[in-house]
Amino acid sequence: DTGVSQDPRHKITKRGQNVTFRCDPISEHNRLYWYRQTLGQGPEFLTYFQNEAQLEKSRLLSDRFSAERPKGSFSTLEIQRTEQGDSAMYLCASSFRVAEETQYFGPGTRLLVL
């Protein structure tokens, strides 16, 4: 197991376009988190799943954002009608809720909206 993976690593898009990011958690990790990190800031929580259930969404997550985790495995984060303010690093993390509390982060997807 090589850890949390995210795809793509970089994405450049034009304002108004839709983008989708994928996260593959560490196998058997039942919790999956999405965070957003802007330059010079700490990661900010967006949403998280326990298995396939989306348990919490931040107020940062506008209606243009949607996340899914079908079958409790990988997750996708879609941003519709992107805006320049969406430019950020999108980080995914996973944890095994029962056994340990550590959240393991992926390398992130850096989004640039032109």
Added chain:
Amino acid sequence: QQQVKQSPQSLIVQKGGISIINCAYENTAFDYFPWYQQFPGKGPALLIAIRPDVSEKKEGRFTISFNKSAKQFSLHIMDSQPGDSATYFCAASINTDKLIFGTGTRLQVFP
């Protein structure tokens, strides 16, 4: 009340010196306090974590000091090395739920 305040914003330390980063919180419901290390272009990686039932935890050169009454905790890096140059984030959570991160401290260790 959900914020975690971190200082300093940046820190320059000579090789072999001690690096100290401080964090403060307001929400007394927080019960898990991890420190993450992040290198440019990488995701954060857990360095060390503490629960409020202990006042100090040490792992190698890294020590967390925790002051429950003051609602403060700090990271000490002993014998700082150039390879420690990175951005460090404190965080807090309730019941190991979503993490609330501080704003980060950029550490530079010069030889």
